[in-house]
Amino acid sequence: MSPRTKAQIEKIRDDRRKQIMNVALHLFATEGYAHCTIAMLAARTGISKGLMYHYFNSKEALLEAIIEEGLDEVMNLFDPNRDGVLTSREFIDFIRKVFAVMRSDKEFWVLYVSVIMQPRVKEHLTDKPIIRSIEQFLQILMEYFTRKGFDDPNLEVLTLSAMIEGLGILMVYTYPEMKFPDELLEKYEKRIIEMYQ
Amino acid sequence: MSPRTKAQIEKIRDDRRKQIMNVALHLFATEGYAHCTIAMLAARTGISKGLMYHYFNSKEALLEAIIEEGLDEVMNLFDPNRDGVLTSREFIDFIRKVFAVMRSDKEFWVLYVSVIMQPRVKEHLTDKPIIRSIEQFLQILMEYFTRKGFDDPNLEVLTLSAMIEGLGILMVYTYPEMKFPDELLEKYEKRIIEMYQ
Amino acid sequence: MSPRTKAQIEKIRDDRRKQIMNVALHLFATEGYAHCTIAMLAARTGISKGLMYHYFNSKEALLEAIIEEGLDEVMNLFDPNRDGVLTSREFIDFIRKVFAVMRSDKEFWVLYVSVIMQPRVKEHLTDKPIIRSIEQFLQILMEYFTRKGFDDPNLEVLTLSAMIEGLGILMVYTYPEMKFPDELLEKYEKRIIEMYQ
Amino acid sequence: MSPRTKAQIEKIRDDRRKQIMNVALHLFATEGYAHCTIAMLAARTGISKGLMYHYFNSKEALLEAIIEEGLDEVMNLFDPNRDGVLTSREFIDFIRKVFAVMRSDKEFWVLYVSVIMQPRVKEHLTDKPIIRSIEQFLQILMEYFTRKGFDDPNLEVLTLSAMIEGLGILMVYTYPEMKFPDELLEKYEKRIIEMYQ
DNA sequence: CATGAATGAGAATTCATTCAT
DNA sequence: AATGAATGAATTCTCATTCAT
Known part of the structure; x- marks a missing residue:
């Protein structure tokens, strides 16, 4: 239970980022960009709306x-x-x-x-x-x-x-x-x- | 003074309808469907928002x-x-x-x-x-x-x-x-x- | 084809009025006052919206x-x-x-x-x-x-x-x-x- | 500083929900359902219109x-x-x-x-x-x-x-x-x- | 008397984004 | 880092009413 190293944190961040992007890619493609809401993307990714904004400014x-x-x-x-x-x-x-x-x-x-x-x-x-x-x-x-x-x-x-x-x-x-x-x-x-x- | 004939009304409707569709075609194409608002379309057509809904339900x-x-x-x-x-x-x-x-x-x-x-x-x-x-x-x-x-x-x-x-x-x-x-x-x-x- | 007498006109007016009221009574009762639109009432009565306002001010x-x-x-x-x-x-x-x-x-x-x-x-x-x-x-x-x-x-x-x-x-x-x-x-x-x- | 617990959130949601419903009950009863607007209800509840839809879909x-x-x-x-x-x-x-x-x-x-x-x-x-x-x-x-x-x-x-x-x-x-x-x-x-x- | 096109004020609804916790 | 309650501005949509014909 030692605190995570910088590298580990970095990796988690990166994985999350990729995960969000994959979900968004899929949803944008199937549902259309305009029709997708942040709420949808967050729910599909399994995270909160707020967290989305930690990874992407908009x-x-x-x-x-x-x-x-x-x-x-x-x-x-x-x-x-x-x-x-x-x-x-x-x-x-x-x-x-x-x-x-x-x-x-x-x-x-x-x-x-x-x-x-x-x-x-x-x-x-x-x-x-x-x-x-x-x-x-x-x-x-x-x-x-x-x-x-x-x-x-x-x-x-x-x-x-x-x-x-x-x-x-x-x-x-x-x-x-x-x-x-x-x-x-x-x-x-x-x-x-x-x-x- | 006399009320408009069926034909006259038909013509007005048809013309307006076409007019709205042309404006919309142009705006949808140049600005994107999602980005166009009914207000924009109405203004460009030179009519009220309400009239838009007289011709198209949505x-x-x-x-x-x-x-x-x-x-x-x-x-x-x-x-x-x-x-x-x-x-x-x-x-x-x-x-x-x-x-x-x-x-x-x-x-x-x-x-x-x-x-x-x-x-x-x-x-x-x-x-x-x-x-x-x-x-x-x-x-x-x-x-x-x-x-x-x-x-x-x-x-x-x-x-x-x-x-x-x-x-x-x-x-x-x-x-x-x-x-x-x-x-x-x-x-x-x-x-x-x-x-x- | 002599022009209608005053009395005839009066009668037509009265019948129309009653007809509108009956339709409205029925629709208000079954659909609810707020949910009924003038357009609905006019259509059911078989007259134009405009004519509704000849008989009732609002x-x-x-x-x-x-x-x-x-x-x-x-x-x-x-x-x-x-x-x-x-x-x-x-x-x-x-x-x-x-x-x-x-x-x-x-x-x-x-x-x-x-x-x-x-x-x-x-x-x-x-x-x-x-x-x-x-x-x-x-x-x-x-x-x-x-x-x-x-x-x-x-x-x-x-x-x-x-x-x-x-x-x-x-x-x-x-x-x-x-x-x-x-x-x-x-x-x-x-x-x-x-x-x- | 720490994020709210599930229980805290639950409570907030529940309280708000009840609050909105009470206000609405009162206003619907005194003003009539049709006459009440979401804006009225929101103002009376002291929240934004948007939040109303967070709690009730319509x-x-x-x-x-x-x-x-x-x-x-x-x-x-x-x-x-x-x-x-x-x-x-x-x-x-x-x-x-x-x-x-x-x-x-x-x-x-x-x-x-x-x-x-x-x-x-x-x-x-x-x-x-x-x-x-x-x-x-x-x-x-x-x-x-x-x-x-x-x-x-x-x-x-x-x-x-x-x-x-x-x-x-x-x-x-x-x-x-x-x-x-x-x-x-x-x-x-x-x-x-x-x-x- | 009759029509329905046209208006406009207002209502419901949506959603990206912020923020206290 | 993480949450979701809260906001508000924008947007879609509704409809009583007016008016030219």
Whole structure:
């Protein structure tokens, strides 16, 4: 029963924080940000409303943390070897990871999309580093397609983006219960890789 | 002096209704459904809060009306000649119309997407006839691709849907400022037509 | 198609007025005064809200008219021969009428009671002549019991009033669906007559 | 400094709840349910409107709580010894208690009556246990009168109910200013006891 | 006489946030 | 660190009443 060490306290704090964020991610995604109340989140997390404010200064701060840290994780996943040049192998790898994430982190996708889509949300994110990462990434893609000799790299960036983003939307919203059998997803993945490898 | 005729009253009602819906469509799209208050909508429409409720029973009912009637209009636009068989010509026509709508009714798109994406919104639409229309339409596409001799019509429906839906998302959200020069959009449109005509 | 005569117009007006009052009586009684809206009343009557205000200056005026005219009617029914002296025969007659009214005008009873009971309603009626009539009537009863040689006429007025009013309440509220078979009511009526004739 | 214990919180909640209900009982009774606003109740209680909703989900829920808990208390008061058999002594005791309550809890009576009388209120109570209690109680009375050898026990239940309920109404509404001198009430009470003991 | 669109004042309700304990 | 009572500002919704036609 010795008093907890600084590190232990830190860990508890961190776990709580993550726990709150996970619950919120889930609820925001399934119930909608506006419809979720702090009371709901607290109850689901099993803590008091007051304690929520020890971890996040406001409902909005909680949202921002989820988005930012989530995107960060995703971007890190995709981060090519930072030399700024995408090889065919790295490209394939990237596509594979995208599909893996889509399959496994469906819930983050839902939130990401549903929240990003909220008018006025973008403003909150505009100056965040994540946006720069995305832009930088698109730049790398542009160069990849140029190097590959495509007539209009812009058109290919657009096509690729649309095919991926479109799939996400369809998975998440339009036919959520629809099956998307693994076989079909694999074919779709394969098609993209063949188009652009 | 004489009381208004039924027709006159009908017209007033209809005009107001449309007017409110247009204002709401615009505001929901730019400010977000949750952020819009009835007071805002009323002020923008130039009427009293009370009158809003004369036309729509609740904020949610207003939203539903916009979605439903909007989707209806869009679906009617695409309505092939109802024999249930899609010819190559009709298919091309359909794609052309989709892009035309995307270009001109961008605002409806924004709302449609941003709202459809709101968790809990789908439930409202589940039993609405519009959903059946969409399903029916996908069925027609399936048959079209089968007739055309594609190996996996399912994969083609998915690809086509994703390419269109994905473009919509990109136009509206992800790179709204990236102007999607007409030239680029035309190339994208042409590509789709060539893939599937 | 000659223009309607003054008298005809007057009659139409009067009929409408009565019609509105009947509808309102019914709705106030079954739905509660506060819960009834002018819109409801107008719709049920089959006229416009605006027209309601041609006949009654306000919702409250309508209520007052119903109460006052209704009570008036009832009181007239009971009006003994105005010499201010109640004979045994007149007393029996009075009791008989009371029970007849209770049986037939149940609905007016409901409204009368439910409305009279509303706190703040009495104030509206305080100076109305109807109140004087009631007081005068109680006075006559007092004299009747005195003449009959009852020890404490006050106690008898109270008992009689309670037995009648109590029955009304029970019929209307406490056991509305309960039958109160005619046989039972008749026995109750007979008992009262025997107690005081 | 330390957080409040569960018991402390429980007590605060309980006290507040009771406080709100008492204020509401008083105001509903004197001003009428429909005329009372949450703002009024909150101001009188000395708390914020918001807190009202912390304790009761709606104005109606508050009303229901008052009625239900109040009736419960009253019924408990009258609860005979639950063997389901009423002795003469118990009967007399019951009548005494009724009159005591009428004299002391006049305010609850007013509310009970005025509210029970509101059309649409009964529906709320229909399935509540209190209704069963009342029915059960009437059953016990029936048996009492049967055992006592009355010709038509039904008639006696009706008479007794009417005499009591009628007195309540009269006290509360019809002649509130006529003070019902104690002497008169005692005579009335004695009369009932003599009729049925 | 008749209509129902329109108003506006007010009512109920919600909820992020604060704070005493 | 932890709690949930308490606040208050904002928001949705209601409805008697007015008025142009």
